[in-house]
Amino acid sequence: MKLxxxxxxxxxxxxxxxxxxxxxxxxxxxxxxxxxxDDYLYSLLxxxxxxxxxxxxxxxxxxxxxxxxxxxxxxIEVGDDIYNSPNLHYIEEMFYFSHPEFYFLNNxxxxxxxxxxxxxxxxYTFREFDTPAERQKFNSKLxxxxxxxxxxxxxxxxxxxxxxxIYGYIMAHAEYPEHISPDIYHSMAGFFGRGxxxxxxxxxxxTYLCSCAGIExxxxxxENVHSWNIVRIGDSWHEIDVANMDAAGKGWExxxxxxxxxxxxxxxxxKMHTYKGFTAAYPMPQTKDHKEQE
Numbered sequence: 001m002k003l004x005x006x007x008x009x010x011x012x013x014x015x016x017x018x019x020x021x022x023x024x025x026x027x028x029x030x031x032x033x034x035x036x037x038d039d040y041l042y043s044l045l046x047x048x049x050x051x052x053x054x055x056x057x058x059x060x061x062x063x064x065x066x067x068x069x070x071x072x073x074x075x076i077e078v079g080d081d082i083y084n085s086p087n088l089h090y091i092e093e094m095f096y097f098s099h100p101e102f103y104f105l106n107n108x109x110x111x112x113x114x115x116x117x118x119x120x121x122x123x124y125t126f127r128e129f130d131t132p133a134e135r136q137k138f139n140s141k142l143x144x145x146x147x148x149x150x151x152x153x154x155x156x157x158x159x160x161x162x163x164x165x166i167y168g169y170i171m172a173h174a175e176y177p178e179h180i181s182p183d184i185y186h187s188m189a190g191f192f193g194r195g196x197x198x199x200x201x202x203x204x205x206x207t208y209l210c211s212c213a214g215i216e217x218x219x220x221x222x223e224n225v226h227s228w229n230i231v232r233i234g235d236s237w238h239e240i241d242v243a244n245m246d247a248a249g250k251g252w253e254x255x256x257x258x259x260x261x262x263x264x265x266x267x268x269x270x271k272m273h274t275y276k277g278f279t280a281a282y283p284m285p286q287t288k289d290h291k292e293q294e
Contacts, residue, residue: 040218040230041094044282048081049091056095056123060102063125064139067132075112075120083111083119090278092121097219097227100204103138103189104129107200126184142192146212153213159233160290163240166209167256170202171246202243203227220284223277230285231257237285239263241273257290 036042036057037050045053059076082088092109110122129135149169156162170191177185177196184190188204190197197205203219206229210217216232220239228241238257245252254266263273275284 036099039098040216040285041098041278041282045091045094048079049085049087052076052078052082052091052121053095056092057099059123060099060105064102064104064135066135069131073122073124075122077118077120080119082121087278087281088121090281092123093221094278094282097203097207097221100188100208100219103142103187103192104135105187106183107186108183126187126189128184129189138189138193145192149209150212153209159213159215162213163210163215163231163233163257166213166215167206167240167242167245170205170209170242174202174205174246176243176247199241199243200227202246203229206231206240206242220275220279221277222272222274222279225276226272228255228263228273230287232285233257233290236290237287238290239273239287259288260284262289 036054039053042050042053055076055078059074063074082091085091088111089109093107096105096107104125106124106126108124110124111120112122113119129138152169153162153165156165173195174191175196176198184193185196185198186200188197188201188208190201191205200219200221203221207217207219210229210231217229219227219229221227226243228239228243230237230239232238239260239262240257241255241263244255248255255263258266260273260275264271267273
């Protein structure tokens with residue numbers, strides 16, 4: 001049944017157009033069509049928070065392109081306004097769920113004040129990407145895989161057709177692992193490196209491929225319980241949970257392009273989609289069922 005559903009989703013639209021890849025390479029790093037300043041979540045932040053958000057982006061870009069040996073993890077020096085901010089973890093998660101192209105990030109963060117002075121936010125990374133050679137190898141693999149996927153996605157003309165092809169591709173190629181460890185399964189690195197991901201991985205891959213296709217999309221989370229996506233189709237925002245769609249088999253449509261209120265109704269028993277963390281601390285877009293705009 002699950003294979004049938006996957007094939008049905010993949011066959012949902014059949015429109016042909018010319019291949020024109022929308023992802024780009026900037027100094028060896030994969031970049032979204034829009035700069036981080038155009039991220040929806042970035043727009044919600046106070047000026048000091050926005051500066052830190054951009055510092056994370058610059059630090060991740062530098063780490064990805066570094067040619068010197070690293071031992072994993074890296075530190076960003078910050079002022080008191082960020083180090084002591086009650087929203088620090090929210091800002092870090094907002095960045096993580098907006099920028100999955102930094103596949104080496106392990107959604108774990110810390111703060112440290114070394115004896116030598118200063119105060120830093122620590123971004124933790126997967127150990128298998130510690131060396132420049134390992135990152136370059138994965139960059140090359142990611143570039144080739146992205147080009148192949150986008151060649152298929154860009155056969156479709158409208159955003160809704162592209163989105164359908166994207167989540168269909170993810171569902172057809174992702175496997176939910178028997179065990180949720182190692183942590184790499186929580187990242188899109190698990191998908192492109194091993195073909196296995198849990199909900200955070202589904203969320204990251206959806207964000208990444210939608211952005212490559214020019215569709216505005218970001219991940220949201222209920223603080224270490226579950227994660228899913230908010231995507232913009234035309235002038236409207238919708239919520240989509242590709243992990244739940246992949247697991248549901250028959251009835252997967254109830255997790256596809258819905259209003260938040262619909263998700264809450266569909267999830268009234270487990271409450272996995274209740275806004276909590278940064279989704280509760282900052283205003284999320286007003287989402288609606290896609291059928292309302294048809």
